[in-house]
Amino acid sequence: MRFGWKSVVLAAAGCLAGAGCGSKLPVNVSPDLAVATSLRTSLEGAGGEGGGEETAPAAEAATPTGWATLSGVFKVAGDRPAAAILTVDKDQGVCAPGGRQVLSQEYVIGPDGGLANVLVFVSQKLPDDEPWTHPDSKPGKADEVIFDQKECVFLTRLLALQSSQPIRIKNSDPVGHNTSLKPKKNPAYDQTIPSNSAGIYQPKAEEDQPFPVACAIHPWMKAYMITRRNSYFAVTKADGSFEIPNLPAGVELEFRVWQERTNFMQEVTVNGSSEKWAKGRFKRTLTANETMNLEVQVPGSLF
């Protein structure tokens, strides 16, 4: 009998050992193998046919009726936060001449609240030709875009261009830089750019969102780039204004709005009424020859 007593306790401890391993890691979502198996059949079987239609821009029911312009201005409402001061711990003579403070350009807000470097672009895929795409905005532009750096600052904080355009990455500083691009769909690029010289980068594909540009030698340097197929994009100027001309009118267009700090902007006030832009998306239908003006108020709490 006394063996029984002991073995019960030992068995209980054994069960605990087998079953109870209180994992400290967060819960994992395990696949449901039955679902996965049926999914596998779908993925390996039906994938072929559906493919074609998805990638080609959907021919929509409506056809554009002419050309229109979207313009506007982004302003920060309420408290305007001050820009952060960057730590310049290298090449101070060049990067912070006279020991001046170098401010972060993560957000640049003008005296009247204008928010610079906001990206607005048409996010849906449009056919490349008329009446969808204006000849002036057509893909295939090939003129070189200059991306310069001086006093350890990328002179263009947010560079938007067509994916066919080569970028001349210049260094106008007396010190060497290295410029590294970390795109999602384009080839990566990371090269030392000696002082007063340049490198050429040829993008290949369209990106869905801006990708970061950095310099490993001067880690405080930062910028973003985005490559788009056509020219339906704009970056706000120092006063927060932007303009995208030659948009197809009479059809619903989907735009996306991005800013470095806020990412895709979600909650804003447009022309006085508040709007929720899910994942930074908003839709507008313009009429021919119209210039639609958007007065966008961005809450200061986002910064």
Next chain:
Amino acid sequence: MRTESIRSRLSHWTVRDAMAAGLLLAFAAGCGSPQAEFRGNLVYVKRKEIEGQTSFTRPQSADMANILAAYFGTPDDPHLPKVPGVDMGPLVDIERVKMSAGKVASDKTGQPQGLYREHCVHCHGITGDGLGPTAAFLNPYPRDYRMGRFKFKSTVKGQRPTHDDLKKILHDGVAGTAMPSFKVLDQDEVESLVHYVKYLSLRGEVERRLADEVVELDEGERLVLDASEKEGNAEAFNGKIARLNEIVAEVVQPWLEADGLAVPIEQRSAGWDDPEAMAKSVARGRELFYGSIANCVKCHGDSALGDGQINDYDDWTKELEPAKPQALSQYLALGALDPRNIRPRNLRLGIYRGGRRPIDLYWRIANGIDGTPMPAVPMKTPENEKGLTPDDIWSIVDYVRSLPYESLSKQDRQLPQMTRERL
């Protein structure tokens, strides 16, 4: 009466019984051996959630796990995606993957099984996330394969490694890290492990792309439709399936191309190994090292001790946004390891992680090192007069290779010898 009997029973517990019970209890409290399972990339999902100011719903996360299981199977039963228009053949072989998958065992012919779990898993983890049980104790941390990026390879920064690049790492190990050499393993076993690493990389990359995709979904939308919703909805159903296959194709494509992208290096002309030519080349290399074109000195430091730039991070760590303590603490809670700065290599140690052959160093300099701040040097082209020529790179290689033998101070370090050895 009752107390007495219990006491008498307890008195029969011997020391050995108590030890056995104690061990079992300790085991229960500590660790058992749960079923091997791929873990979701929770850190990346969290990052996407923060960036997109959203949060993944349970069905969305379940979809990700199910899609991955559909494409890649489970650790015990791996599978390779069969995507229309993509031939995985030249890249990964399922039979070789299977040899490394599953539990450690051997079949009737003595063919080993479960090689990954035998040799790799304790550092690199079941999922290839570099989060095995020993990972936290290592410096540098083991590689997380899920970005599909590897540091020491013959292709240009940003491209995938070739098959031979991965194999070399298994063969020679990574000197100066905890990655040992697996040279004494059978060639077949090494080959199988290379395939398994690629398999885990592809899986990890697809997982990340799925997370990217989920962020873009509308509220309540999912990556796939349930089979029950297919009826009358075939176009939407197939559209989603096609999109997933497109993602896999996009992930596989650069891997397929990589084998042809190894950067060729023109055989160095003869005569450079004569001491005089070498001394000249080393001097030229030194000049370039400190010059503003190659700019090595900026990071590797004035004495090449790797102390020029010590507060940067590698790309795997940058994912944890170490500059944002609030985000970082969330990632750490999900199991990420404490971020550490990446140190430029101390070139005086004579330890070369990616290999010591001149061509290895040439690739590092000409291609840059993926996942790290090390850039490629600019090459001389018609547009870029200031760039370097291959001979310039060879000179930097020569200089770097001479550094361990150039004494910084004049003292020779003397190791204590066994004194009686001369008896």
Next chain:
Amino acid sequence: MGRFWSLLFLSVPILGTLAFVLAIAGVGPFRDHWLPENVNDYGGVIDQLFMFILYLTGVIFIGTGVALFWFMWKYDAEKNAKPAVYMHGSHALEIVWSVLPAATLLFIAIYQMNAWADQKMRRPVAEAGPDGIEGTEDDVLQAPIVEVTGRQFEWRIRYAGKDNVIGTPDDVHGVNDLHLPVNEDVVIQIKSMDVLHSFFLPHVRVKQDVVPGMKQFVWFHGNKSGIYDIVCAELCGWGHYKMRGKMTLESREKFDAWLAEQYAEQERSGFQPKTGADEND
């Protein structure tokens, strides 16, 4: 129970003898169980010492087992009515069982001195010193041909190269794959990069702990070409089990050719990708 216990104790010397005989004969479950083949000219003495101590302890072990059995059998309480006798001890017996082991131990100590010195102290001499007599203080000791550095969890290897000096640019580096010439004295310099390891070459009877911060030498004279094991014989961490290497003993010409080939690969200064239709592996 009766004499059950004494019989149980009898099984100890019986099984012990069986294991001993089977192992020496190399049959049954004890095949290849004993020491691996010795391929070191200097290793024989180690084996002799080992076998001597084994026989000695084996005889004592079996004798003790038999004596235990015999006493238990003979003086089993159920069969013996005679009461136990107490005595004050025997000087003669005590002297016998003190002096015998002492003499044995002393014998082993003296017997092994030379073996120890040969293995650990008398490094092969390259040439006699200025006095022209080998075996004196000023002898020039043979330089190590290779340095093996233990590190968690592999053996890093560094050949002295053409100039025969370790630590110069012409060194040949490797890992886990040690090649050495056969039929000549070989000196290996051993070090550790991190923790205590033990450099163990079972086939040449070389086993030496490597201590971080300390440089030591081991040597042997291989006499049979082949591929042998390198293992770590000191628990050095969780990956101790995988700290395996292989040692290839080969003729001097083959060794020199191999080393030259390794050096050429190490100095490789050109790369052309494989072209065309070559297979994946």
